[in-house]
Amino acid sequence: MLMTIFVLLLVLWFLGVVSSYTLGGFIHILLLLAIAVVLIRIIQGRNPV
Numbered sequence: 001m002l003m004t005i006f007v008l009l010l011v012l013w014f015l016g017v018v019s020s021y022t023l024g025g026f027i028h029i030l031l032l033l034a035i036a037v038v039l040i041r042i043i044q045g046r047n048p049v
Contacts, residue, residue: 002041009034 013031 002037006034006037006041009037 009030013028013034016026
């Protein structure tokens with residue numbers, strides 16, 4: 001589930017960068033959330049589902 005959220009946030013960030021429509025930095029917040037999700041997953045050491 002976390003990996004799905006990560007991919008979704010990463011795609012939204014990439015679309016924001018490509019379209020240069022960032023909603024005042026909203027896309028960059030999404031990128032930070034995506035990175036946080038991956039770090040939490042690594043720290044918890046869960047196996048992929």
